[in-house]
Each structure stands twice: as C-alpha cells, then as structure tokens.
Amino acid sequence: MKTPSAQVKKIAVQLAAAFILILPAQSMAADSFAVPEGVAKVMKKYCYECHGASWVEADVRLDVIATVSQDERIGLLEKVQEVLYLRRMPPKDELQLSQQHRDMVAGWIQSELAKAGRAEAFNQRMQSPRYANYVEHDKLFSGEYKDLKGFTYDRKWMISEFIFKEKMNALLRVGEAKRTSVNGKSEVVRGHALPSEIANPFLLPSQSGVRYYANSKMGSGHLMTMIGNSKYVSESMVNYLSGRYPDFLPSVRAIAETKSKHEAILKSRDLYLSNHIDRLCEDLYGGENEDWLPRYSKIEFKDVSGKGLMFTGDRAQKQFDSFRNSAEGRLIEMAFFRYADGAKGREELIRACEKYWFHLGLQSNQIESMVEKLQVNLEDFLTRSTTDREKRSSAWKLNTPDLKPGELAVVSATIKELRTKGMSYKALQKACMDHWKAGFEKALEESSPLKGELPRNIIVELYDKIYEREPSQSELAENQDLLLSYSSKMGVDDAITKLTQTLLLSSEFINRNEYGVGQADTYGRRMMSPRDASYAIAYALTDSSPDEQLARAAREGRLNTRDDYKREVERLLKDRSHVYIIDNVIQDLGGGDNITDQPVRKIRFFREFFGYYNALQVFKDQTRFGHTIGGTRERLIAEADLLVSHILENDRDVFKELLTTDKFYVYHNGDNEDVAALSNQLTEAYRYFQENHWREFKTPADLEKHKDFILKHGVPGLKSKSKRGEITKIDKDVFQLFINIMADYEKRFENGKNEHITPYSNTRDTWIGPKRSLTYPKMTGVLDHENVTHYYNIDPDHWDYPPVQPFELSHRKGVLTHPAWLQAFSQNAHTDPVTRGKWIWEKLLVGTIPDIPIGVEAQIPQDHTKTLRDRLASVTKAEMCWRCHQYMNPLGNAFEMYDDFGRYRTEEELEHPDNVIGKEEVKKRNVKTHPLQTINNGGVGQGERFFYKTLPVDTTGVLNGTGDSKLDGEVKDAPDLMDRLAASTKVRQAFIRYAFRYFMGRNETLSDSKTLMDADEAYLKSGGSFDAVVVSLLTSDSFIYRKQAEE
C-alpha cells in the first residue's frame, strides 16, 4: 500500500484526534473490555498502520476498540470478521497474516460476538447470494473435499412469486381451460397472471443470477398482504367456486346451493318490488294507499327555462342514450313510461313523476334535479323514448313477469306485516328485503347445521385444497371448534369463509417444508420425507405442486431412493404436455405468446442467470433510437427466451452454445413451419395481385372480382370490421386497406427482396380468409414491432426475411451479444462496461467484487471530446478504484462494439449538445406509392433525431481469470472474448455452481464438492446436456439428505 502524503497524513491525524476528543462520554466509558495480548499484537502489526491513530482508512479505527461503546465495538468486530473471512484484508500487496494468526483473531471475534448475542449474524449474512463466490473455486473442484458428505439443513423455504401465483391460480381454478397453441395442439397453459384482486407479496429481487433463495424468510409485509388476498380467495372459494364446480368443496356445495337459491329468490323479489311496489301497494291498500305514504307536498322549483341537457347534432341520440342509461336517466325514464300515457298534458305528467319519486323516497335535491331535467328535456323523452319504447320498457323490466306461484302471496304478506304509516316505497322495500334475508340466513343454519360429519368434511376438504394434505386429529378438533365459534356469530357460509381465510393465513400455506425423516445415517443425515421430496422435485422444475404421478409415488413409497428421484426427475424433464407462460410481463406487453413446453424453471434459470429480462427496467429514449420503441423490447426479451429454449431443446454443448452461438431469432415466433407458411402466403398474394394489375384498381368493385382468391387464399393484414373476419362484400374500407397493404408489399419487394418480406398484420382475428395457427399472434403488433430489427442494424424495409430461424448474424456471438442483454446492462443513455464486466467476472469467472466503498460517488465524468471508455478509464485509474475496476473494465470494454441499444457500431457518437453536427425529423416510414394509398406514420419515432461527432470505438479488452494461460490475455472484441470464455473449464464449472444455487436455493459449501464435481462430469459425459446436470444435482446427497439445523 502506498503511504499517504505527509500533509494528508497530518490532516488525518488531526481529524482522528478531534474525533477521539468529541466522542461522547459513554463511548469512552471503560466497560472492562480488553483485547487479549496475542490478538492485540497481531492487530498492531497488520492493521494499525492504516486503521490506527496515525491513519484512519475508510473511517475504521481499530486501536480504540477497547474504549468505544459496546455498539460501536460490535460493529467494528463484525467488519473485521468479514474482511478476514473474505480475505480482503490485509490488502494483497501488504504483509499477510499467517493462517494461525488469522484463526486466532477470528476465534476471538467470534467469542466476543457470541457474548453479545451476534454469533449467528455473520453466518446468516454469508448465506446470501452475494457471498456465494467466496468459497474458493479451486477447492470445490480439486477433489480434495469430495469425501465430505453433502447435505442441506432442514428448512422452511418461503414460496416464490411464481409458486404463489400457481397456488392461487390452482385454488381459484384460473386458466384451466384448454387452448390451441403450438402447432395446433390443444393444451392447458399454466402461469397466468394473477387476478387483479390479488397482490403478490413474494416478489423476488430483480438482480441477475439466482433470485430465489431459501434464506429469505417471511416478514410482516407478507402476512399483511396475505390478509387482503385471503379475504378475496376465501370468498371466491366458498361463495362462488363451490357452487360452480361440483367437485370443489362438495360439502360446502349444498350450503352454497341453498344460499344461491335464496339469493335468486331475493333477487326476483327485489326486482319485482323495484318495478311494481307502488302498483302492488295500490292493489293491497286500494284507496287508502295514499294514507300510508309520506305526505306529499308539491315542490316549488325555480325557473329552468333554457337549462337542460343538450342532445343536438349527429350525436344527439347517442348522447340521449348515454344519459338515460345513467342512474338518474333510468329513474326518469321509468317514471316517464309509467305516466306518459295516462297524464293529461305536460304539467300533469311531470307532477305525476315528481310525486312518484317523492313516494319512492328519493332525496329532495335528487327529485329537483330530475324534475328539472324532465321539464327541459321532455321533448327528448317524448320523441326519442317513444320510438323504442317497447324495447326500453322491457329493458327496464317494466314488464317484469309475475313472481313464481306463491311468491306474490309471500311478498304481499310481508308488506302487510312490515308497512308502517309514512314509510316510503324504498324504505318499505328495504324493510322487506332485510326481513327475508334474515329469514333465509336462519333457514340456512337450520337446514345445514354444523353438526355430525359436516364440519369434519368441510375441514378435510379445505385442508386438501389449501395444504394438499389431510388434517391431523388435533387439527380437526381445533378447527371444528373454531368453525362452530365463528358460526355462533355469523351465518354458516360466512363462518366457513372465515375458516378458509384462517387457514390461508397460516405460515404453512406460504412455506414449503424440506425436512429429513427416519433414522439418521452415520453422518447425522436423513432423507427428506417422501412428501417433502415430491414438492422439492416439483418446485425444482416447475412452479406447481407435484403432478399426480409424483404425488402418487410419494404416497406409495416410491420416493425413497436415489433411483426413485432419478426416475421422477427424468420424467419431468422429458414432459412436454404442459405449456407455461415464461414471463407475464412479456406475455402482457409483447403482443404475443412468451411460452414454453419445457419445464419452466429450466429456462428461467438461464434467463435469470443472464438477467436479460432486466432490459425493460432501463428507460430508453426513442428519439435517440430513431424508431418507435413501443413493444420492441418485450419482443427482444421474448426472442432471447426463444434462443435459450432452442438451445435447451437441442441440449448439446449448452453452455458453449449459449456463449457463442451466432444464430439468433429476429422478429420470429420460433415456429419455422408457421412463419414460412405465412411468408409464402404473403408472397403469393403479392404475386397474384401484381399479375392482376392491382395498381389499376380504382373502386371496391375492382377488388370484388378477386373476392374468391381473397377468401380462399387470404391476404395477410387484410381485415374486416367483423370480429371474426367475415366479409360479405368488399366495401370501401376493405378496399382502402387493400391498397395500403399492397403498396407496402410492393415497396418492400422493390427494395431488393427475393423471397420473403417481414410478415406483419394488424389484428389476426379479423383477417379475411385463412389464418395461421394461434402462435401467430407473436407476429402481430404492426409496424412498431418490426422495429425490433433495428437493434440488429437491420432495416425491415430492406430485409430479405429469413422465415427459418434462428439464423446467422454477423458481429454477434452468444447471449451476451444479444441486444436484450446489452440493454439490461446499460444506462439510460450510454453503455455500461462496468456492470457488463462485473457480470462476467462474477457469473462466469466466479470472482468477487466488494461493495462500492461508502463515500465514493461512482460517476463517469463528462467530457464531450472523449469516448465513454476513455472517460471511464480517466476516473477508475486511481489505485483505490483500480483495485476493483481491474476485474471489470477490461472485460466490459470489449462490448463497446455495441451501443446502449445493442446495435453494432464502429464509431461512438459523442452525444453532447456541443457536438451536434446535424439533425432531422425522423424520416417518414411510409412513402406514398399509389394515388389511393393513405399514409399512417403513427409508428414512427417522435421529434428530431440529432447526429453528433464521432470517434472510433476501441473494442479491445483483457481476459484474466480463467486460470488457463491459453485463454487469458488480450482480446480483440466481444466475440473473441466469448470464444475464449466458452473454452474455459472454470467458466463451465461456474455454470454448474450457479445451477447448484438455483436448484438448491442456497450457497455451495465445501461439503457440496462431490455434488458439483458429479454434475460437471455428467455434463461432460453427456456431450453438454443441461438435463444431465439437473438430474445429477437433484439426485445428489446435497439435495436428498437433510440435517437438523443448529440451534
């Protein structure tokens, strides 16, 4: 370490002295703490030079450790413990502690922390993903530790956001309907987004790498959010699903059915009274009815001439309809229909309505408002409402059929029983409804008493649905008591709902247990219980509970050996009968499917490892891009998923392929047959109309002559207003669209294309003529989505579209050169060599980088005469910075051959107002080529695009860290770097380490050495099969065996 200059050192000493002087009294208090002599000597020799009285590096001063307050001391001890463990101190270029000294200091610190009750804090911290790489790579794969017995501690592992989603969807039976998808197969798609009423409290962190770890534990936030969720879910289960599905809580169904019948009766009575209560009361009370009503006195209203609603012009009827469909309009129209025929003249009609509203029991200001509207707009009601009176009368249920036999007598009797003088109709109606409701609740309790087997059956069914197991006897007993207690205070159905909610709020619902059972072996390990194992296997590969075969294997004692595990894991890996949504964000926004029929967690490992899905998190300015971005980045991510899926489906040299493939998907749905057929359809349509001189078409009649071709063959993009694309004749709109489409076809073909143009459409459902399969929506999204090609420097208008993909692209090599990854590791307006290099250093070379020191403001300086690489170098060259940046910058710099959108470049634009050399309105995309063509440039980027001075990019870098002298060294650019990384043993093993963490949910330790080496060997022997790695990991000791956690 360099010695600070004398002057700086002097100032530091003064500051340190001042610090000591102003320490509060309690900090100076001697609490009889003493540093053992041996430890003190070691610290003095190795630490005090930089962390002592004469120099206080990073605000850490250790020579005063005995005199500071207890809290401060604990903080200091924890810091020292960490840097010793991680071997960050002393710095590499300083005198190093012997192992004996290191152990002595570490042991002392641990004992002091134990005294303070902080012994576990360090261990827990070391369990987080960010410390995983600190286990020395060479040791793990050296074979030195392969005889250590692998195991995982017994644990409760909180469910992930994905498992929660699937649990909820299963409980609510969301997405059970089959749909036709890939190649016309009929299948159930899993992984749908949650109903909007449910909040997901188990969201995983967004960083790349492994996101779902078992050391995340439930906190109060999870429970608080679950309270809201549980209300919605319990009500849906008990009140809705049990009634709809016969097999869903059958014991509750009888209650639900009774309740449903009651509700239907209540609804019909309510409707009847809403429409007829005045008439019924007149029948029942005859001439005395008026005496029972509130006393009506005419309301004096102000002059409202000239005021009222304006229903004028072309939209008058529409405006009127909108008004009469409002709550107020409905009441006016109801009264109007009642009295329009009998009233003599306008005044009498209005008074009759007013009186009716008064007797209904409406508020006076509401009556006033309605009377005034009726006064002013009576003409509208007279002319507009009478024309469709019959229809409207029916719509407002004025002609409600009579009640079912016997019902009128019940309603009449209740009115007679409950009516008191002065009661408005609304009040009377409410009294009746409350009365009947209470009666039905009582009847429900009497007809379905929570006696006998019913409570037990309800609880058994709820346990089956919620916990997927049977309740124990004690659980049965206490839940029965609880149910009865609830039912003593609320209706039976509400009590069951409350019990359901109670069960949903248990910690059992939000945790997955992984516990060993049975006799421990000589190493203290026990195999997971078959039930726990079935969930561990299912959740390793999917987000769902064990499928029937796996659950049966657990029940029938066929999940007790390593071979049992192997059988089930291999079966699930081969299973293609389920389709999963990979990412709801992409599915929602990408304009098409983001699905896979492989086990979803296999693909998710790589998308999280690479972290390319984070591209969406980096806000990009489309003016800088020069094209509309909308939807393209979702498509970019979906196409990165396609690439990963494709490589995993081939399952050969997977890691190498991921790092070095030069074949990519661009504006494709992954189904070559589908896309080729579409492209051919489009080309043939173009040829047909070219031969038939479409340019000479002047009217729809000209196109009408070719209707048979259109209906039989289809013209991609040509759509009708009909929801299903039916067409009876070619109208002017279809004709106009045809002209626009053909003009666009022609422009593209004229731009040098031979075979295929980029397929596009608007809304596939409304296409006229034959359509492609349901994978086709991936190609929709109109012109905006085509802009995805610009990330690859491809102009879609000049692109000979390859329908068979992935296809070879120049200047690209592997996922790290995919624009999705490059954007995910970029800043808003520039590239980010640091995070790119850091990713490679940590993920592929399993290196470590400490956090940015406190007080360091990591900013690349502004200098509009230099490239970003040079500006970065200028600020990171300082020794303190370079200590870490030496591992990142040389790797990340190689990616400077791409800009922050992921476009290949040889020159870097020096984006600064002073460097502007030109600007232009973003060029219009569509050019008019036919006199009848209409131009829509809605999909073009907005505003002005600026052009700046440029400098050549330097794409050279340095690879240092593979441990292989043939690979380490200078690299010329990113593809060169990727080739070398892919050839590295260490990089291959890095994939294995991260896969271990992903599938085990924890960091690896030396006792997992054999597990890791076996997985690596399985990969090599299988010719680079990732499936082989997964089988190896999920049948390893580390996965199968459990030990009791230490107290």
Next chain:
Amino acid sequence: MNSRRSFLKASMLGAGVCAFGPSFDALGAGAGGNSFPKRFVFMRVGNGVWPEKLSLPTFSDDLKEKDANKQALEVDLGKHELPDYLTCLNDHKEHMAILQGMSSRMSPNGHHSYQGVMGLFKTNEGAVSTLKRASIDYELAKLFPSPLGHVELSFASERKGIVDGWSVPAPYQKNFCYADPITAYNNLFQCVLDPESLKLDIEMFDHIRKTEIREVASVRGADKLAQENHVRTLDSIRKRNDELLKMSGKIASLMPDREMVYANGHDGAFSVDRQRAMAEILASILVTGLTNVVTYTIDNLDFHQTGLPGLEQSRIHNHTIGHGESVQGVDAGEIRKRVRVHHFNLMKTIVDRLKAHPEGSGTMFDNTMVMYFPEGGEKHHGNGIESPWVVMAGKNCNLDIVGRYVRFPALGTEGHQTLGNWYTSLLNAHGNPIKHYGDLDPTMTRMKLPQEGAIKRFLRA
C-alpha cells in the same frame, strides 16, 4: 367470480392494510411517540391544469413576460392577488405555494397517466406488469404509518364500489380505492359501523397465533427466528385491532354525518355534491388519525360533471370540455374555470377541517400538506412539459415552500425541475434519503443537464 366490492368487506383491518407490500415492516410504529405525524393529501385531476390560469393577475409586465416565456421566477404571494381559480383560498394564502414549470414527461401524460404521474414511470394503460415502483404517496405512507396505512379515493371514470386505483403499493402491485362516498364511508369507518367484524378478526388472529406459537417449538435456527418474528407480527395486529376498537369512540365523534353522506353520495346526486361528500370523508379519516396519507382522484377524463354553478342541469363530459366544446352557450374555458373553482373549494374544505382540530399547540393542518395537480400535465392532451401544482402546507411543513409563487425554467434548460425532483424533495425532507425518485427525463439526459436529487432551495437546513 366475486366482484371487487366484496373484497375487504369483512373487516376494518383488511380495508386498510391489504395493499401494503412487503416493505411494510413498521407495523404499529406510528402508535405512541412524541412527535405528530406528517400528513399528505394528493388531489389528482384530469383534463390538464392550464399553467397560465394559475399565473398571478397582479404580475408586472416584466414578470408576466417571464412567466409566459417559462423563465425562472419566484415571488411572494403575499404581495399579489390570487388568480380567479384560487380566490376561495385567499384566507389561507400564507400557507399556499404555486409551483410552475415542473415537467412530468416520465409519466404517460396525454388523456390518462394511470399510475405514472405518481410513480414516474411509463405505464401501458395501467398494466400491472408496468408498475415499476411504489408511488410517491405510498413511499410517504411508509414513513408515517397509521392504522389504515394509505387510503385512496377516486371518482375516475364513473365507477363505484371498490375498484382498481392509481396508486402503487409496491412494484407490480395494483392498489384498490373507494370510488363512491357511501362505500368509502361504510368501509373506512367500519370499526364504528360494524365492530363485530373486527372482533371476529381478533378471534381469527388469536387462533392463528396459537398454532404459530406451536410451530416455534418445532423449528430451529433461522427458521425459528422467522417463526418468532411471525408471531410478533400477529401480536402487532392484535394490538392494532385493539387500538382500533378503542379508537372507535373518538372516530364516531369525528366521522361525517351518515345522512349527509347518503344524501350527497348516491349515484343520482350531483357530481359536485358527491365530490364534497368524499372530501368530508377524507378530512375525517385524517382528523381521526386513521391514516396520514390520502390520494383523492377528484375526476378524470371520463368523468361527467353535474351540478356546476349555473349549469346545474348539465351533465358535462370532461372530455368535451377538453376539446373546447361549449355547453348551453357557456364556453369550455368558463366551464373549466367553474370546475377548478369547485376543486379548490374542496381543497379549502379539507384545510378548514384540519385547521379546526387542535394538535399540540397548533392545529392538525400545521403538520399537513394538501397538494393539487394534474394527472396529465398542462392541457387536455398534455405532454408533460409542465405540471402545475398548488400546495397548501401548514407551518410545520418540512419543506420551505409556502407563501411563494415559483416558476422553474423550462424543460431542457439549466435549473429545470421535474416531478422526480419534487418527489425526491418530499421524500428527503421526511426521512427517506433516496438519491432520486422516478425515471429520468430523456430530454434532460440528452442535453446532459443535471436532473437528479431534491430541489435544494426547498429543503430546510
């Protein structure tokens, strides 16, 4: 499937806390303590707020020109008259700040901004998957916990019941809001109106606690700590429910009159009356201490105005006003003015109610900020170049803003401030040290102009 109206209906507890995300670990932290909590009211409106209508009529020619040219200026409100829109707040002028020139281009703007204006990200028509971060109101609610946490009220799009809201509790989570006064009343004051359901919740949580305590004994290590923590959370809930029951007497004395809410809050009532009823409810949940943060969407573009002075019988679509159509011979600008005057009267209602309630040596308003702003920028088809705010803040306000008319320089020039700077100021001033809240503005980025951090002149030393 159940309607959302049924969501939360069973208990008071759920109504308040359902939307809190995992970050809400400070359960009950608001109880006790010596200092009074800060309160925040966000009043969102649709159709854009025209900046020139908030300009001060007594500006000199020089100031008028600067204001019109979007140049920086700052004047003492005390030395000027307020514009027509704001005269109802004349008596509270010393508590007012008019903030002009801030931009909101990181939000969608246009007809609707959905959750974007309070979360400062682009949304895809409010799709859950685009909700990038907790909105500013939720961030503030975390700093000042209360029994109900955060409450959202809304009149957007003629909805009623409990519906999707425009606040964001946590990334990728939708909020729920009360969309009519009667539903809001019955749910927010349920501990008074239906204490039995709260007691049932207490019974439920007591049972859960019993089973979870058993679980503590059967686990070890980190799982044990987590389980113990879980039990502590249950204890906190129990404590809070008890508190709510204890508070019910006080709440009952401060909650709005039922007849008033029912008379003015029903579907057929004038929109202005429904909005007033909601404002009364809003003020009541603040003065009862049920919450410290409320977001109130007074209207949006799909809203129909009824009962406007002089146009009582007209049902005026906000969109129509936005496109400049006149109604009954009254031009759109005049209608817009009547709408805004009504809105600022609602603001006055809230301020008056809070000023009427003592707190410490002053009133509850001393610790409150009431903020009025457009969801979609400066006009009907706003693009977020400007987002004018009117703020009413009490004397203990942590920000140094009141009594001033402030115009920041235009977007793309040195010194310009975005809503990101404004929200960062709110957070920094109240204990969240975040470096910058929200997405960055692309124009400022392209121009290489500084745009991160709080508005320093607003922060008190």
